[in-house]
Amino acid sequence: MTRDAAAGADDPATETPGATLEVLEAPPIPGLRFRPYRGPDDLPAMAELMNAAKVADGRNEIVSVEALANEFDHIDGFVASRDVVLAEVDQQLVAIGEQRLVVRDGTRVYDSFGAVRPERRRQGLGRALLRHAERAARLRAEAAGGIQGAQLGSWAFGETPGTIALLESEGYAVVRWFSEMERTDLDDVPEARLPDGLELLPVPADRLRDVLVADWEAFQDHWGAHPFSEADVQRILGDPRTDPSLWQVAWAGEEVAGSVLPAIYPEDNAASGVERGWLDQISVRRPWRRRGVARALIVAALQELRARGMERASLGVDTANPTGALGLYEGLGFRAVRRRIAYRKSF
Secondary structure, rough: OEEEEEEEEOOOOOOOOOOOOOOOOOOOOOOEEEOOHHHHHHHHHHHHHHHHHHHHHHOOOOHHHHHHHHHHHHHOOOHHHHEEEEEOOEEEEEEEEEEEEEEOOOOOEEEEEEEEEEHHHOOOOHHHHHHHHHHHHHHHHHHHOOOOEEEEEEEEEEEOOHHHHHHHHOOOOOEEEEEEEEOOOOOOOOOOOOOOEEEEOOOOHHHHHHHHHHHEEEEEEEOOOHHHHHHHHHHHHOOOOHHHHOOOOEEEEEEEEEEEEEEOOHHHHOOOOOOOEEEEEEEEEEHOOOHHHHHHHHHHHHHHHOOOOOOOOEEEEEOOOOOHHHHHHOOOOOEEEEEEEEEEEEE
């Protein structure tokens, strides 16, 4: 889906920058007002609030202004002045509501996200923003052809009982479980080799897009698969934290057979006090599955992370992954440490 297609027919009302928004059922907090996102000048306060909320929830996943700006610039169908709502009390940012339309498995899903400053939680801000997002989603869905088959979506971590309680009290139901897994040391990484016919080689600068497209192709038979666009490529490659020199790619001649795309997030590690690397994407294309490709690439990634000074490694996995990924990761010393939950709700 192109940006124009997504922001056209299903964009009945793009907010005017500088306007104040009426949010029904807003809590009676003195000095509270809601407004749309106005532009890049809002990003520093947004990043600060998001980071404060994550740290309060035990998630040391620090977002920079630069990374947030890059993300906002490269999301198909996303119009920040329409899809981001900011709540302020006496001009201090206290909560953020955000909505994104993603077509998953052929279904239009209007995902809502939010963050509330820790000291302002349990005052009704999250509920008001969620209901506001639902009403906006209904308008967009009706303008795009109707609500038939479309769904509302959201996410929660197992360690955020407030978010779970809010979503379930608003009628959202669990549709999928994901685990965050961790390997607590990188000192005894086993040996593993690629099968004959495949080579582990650095990625030329002009082949980065090819690796990302191959990774997307490999995930098309997984739950939640969505179309992949040039905006996705630009978002990944434009992220200041993306380091292709970490990527481990198995090549069959000129063709990508599989890849593991590690990342190191220095701000996260500084916040947690742990030198950790992430295996953000792990994929093997269909013709090369069940041959030990993923295991060899994961081992190579762990060895590279250790060479870069990392002490631990983490990854995320769909607990119902059809390729047996969960067992593979457990066999390589990863253990589940937290869970992420996908929620859906019908209009």
